[in-house]
Amino acid sequence: MHSRAERRLPPAIAAGLATATAALGLTGCAATPAADTVTVLNSATDTAEHTANQKFFDRCAKPIGLKVEQISVPADQVASKALRMASSKSLSDILELDGSELPQFAGTEGLRPLKDIGVDTSGFSGSATSLGSYDGTQYGIARSVNSLALIYNTKLLKAAGVAPPTTWAELKTAAKKMTHGSTYGMAFSASPNADGVYQFLPFFWSGGGDEAKLDNGKGEAALQLWKDLVSDGSASKSVVNWNQQDVNDQFVAGRAAMMINGPWQVPVLDAQKKVDWAVARIPVPEAGQDAIPPIGGTVMAVPKNEDRSREKNAGKILNCLNSQKNQLKWGESVNNVPTRSAAARAYAEQNPKLAAFADLVTTARSRTAEVGTRWPVVGDALAGAFQSVLTGRTSPEQALHRAQQQASTGK
Template sequence: MDPTRHRLRAAAVMSAAALAATAVTGCASAPDPGTVTVLNSATDSLEHAQEQKFFDLCAKPLGVRVRQTSVPADQVASKALRMASSHSLTDILELDGSEVPQFAATGGLVPVRKAGVDVSGMSKSAVTMGSYRGTQYGVARAVNSLALIYNKDLLSRAGLKPPTTWDELKRTAKKLTHGSTFGMAFSATPDADGVYQFLPFFWSAGGDEAHLDDGKGAPALQLWKDLVAGKAASSAVVTWNQQDVNDQFIAGRAAMMINGPWQVPVLDQHKGLHWAVAPIPVPNAGDPVVPPIGGTVMTIPQTRDTGRQHTAAKIINCLNEQHNQVAWGESVNNVPTMTAAAAQYARQNPKLAAFASEVATARSRTDRVGARWPVVSDALSGAFQSVLTGGASPRAALKQAQARATAGE
């Protein structure tokens, strides 16, 4: 999902170490043997109902029912901690992929294979999103990433095709800029949205979040600087979150934008807007695009009740059967994580095929730095903000970012 829905509160991260200690000790009232409980962030009524539909489908053959507890995404971690403290943690805990390391590091999650979850056939990127130090603790049914969404009419009138390289991106964006319309739009806010949008450029250039000052990611900062300085992108990108970017695109004030599949329902409401999706441009022709992978993963908290854990695993296995993954992906405009399911999804939804193709090379934000990701993310956002608003050089900004990340560890 959109990373704006998945920000782990610092207090919850600081307190997460208590999860393992409280989840497996003390006394609590016996849970209902016929009910499997889930904590997630499906507060939207439609999403909650869709979730329940799939849960019911998979629970019925097991002779159980599923009860969801849904809270806003930024409250899931603290809610889980409170439930663990009162020995009432749910059987399935749905976390943002970037939150998994903080909980896995405490020993509060069961490795999914140990619980009986089948992860064969899952894409490598999806495996890394639910893993910590080589062990998989979470399973995603479907994931999202980013792509280049463009206005077909504006490009057609200008005789242009979607750009595939950074040089083409700069030229195309410049040609599409006129009047109140900018050629390109992206989010460069100093938070999860901006970092999520910067990573495809940073990683595709060879940038390493574990070594921000190695110089390899500097060209990505230079690209963003060139787009803004050349007025092919608005200087207001430093204040636009991903929804703002979508609003600019819908209003015709941006011919192209970086955004995710969660915007599709809104885009489809505007019948006069003809849009299409293409892969994010890369530094040189033939380079692989390396976007971040996002979404939620289902984890099984560490409790003493292995029987309930195995029942939870059976439900998760059912949810991840190919036909269920495809159906779920289509309901939320996300890409299934099983390779075969992703291929079927792309065939059935050609308009969104670019998202499916990019997931194959996508990476988890926590893959290399694990639980250090929050401080690295803050450091990266400081780097592109200082370049776009303060005139810092890309190399100097990333050198400062590495110092900031090291100090924040």
């Protein structure tokens, strides 16, 4: 199922999309599907996911005399596929894309504001709303979202006599105490790409870091925390190469007592009968603070169409998919948190083991909320910062000063 890391639109695709959708501003042509068919472009290429999606689509479409046809391509090809379809005036009625990509699509003025087609976006968590908004307008809607938490081996923590850490100081102490032999106390991804950035953000934001001003001095503590964990041997030096799946592999193999990861790992963890695990909130600088992790997931948007009836049909499908009942069922099927606040509360009650994820989503933030279409270059700058610090090339202060220069100039 969908995970958290953003898929960047390459410059050529972004520019082409802007040209195609701005010039056309619509779909519809000789190849337009039947009037009773709503098309959806998504990345549900996995058979199980495609089938699960179709069940929900059919549940919403059949009672109102409609059909839904999925056009599924690999996640990293959704943008280029959308470009080709827009160029031929055949873009789908619903476009499901990663939330971090929405600003680049919405910025072309090729998407219809959801309120214009009667899509109800009330009752959603603020973080979920931000994932689908651009310049104050709601263009996308997420039926479920994910984020990050601290996942720990309950047996190893009990054996070490430590409780799940809640502060950075407690995290360092617990990680050090549980590091012995081939087992590290802590594991996280610090890879120089989306996975590493996604995992760094909870520490960066919770410490006061600002992606719009990387060198404001408040992000240095997060870099120092990661540096300390690696320097004292509580975390492996290999974190600079690990993606989030690698981190989970280390945890499952017993080579890490704690890790930062997301709910997409739950099926793998559940299959490990010898690993007893639990979920806690990500530690924060000081007791009583809220963790601020990134919010991840896909949003569904409606491209502009010269045939407004097609837009309205798409809106009806979106309203149905995002009813409290359907959101709850979908969230449970993919181990993600529903975006309607009432559905999220029910999810936490019915899935107590994953309740921490539901709690964290309430304080999570969209990566693009503050910097919009500049996020890709900002993310790259952050990756360069923690990579240079963890490999001993620069200090946290120097790293973030350089990162701000990179974010400002794109070089």
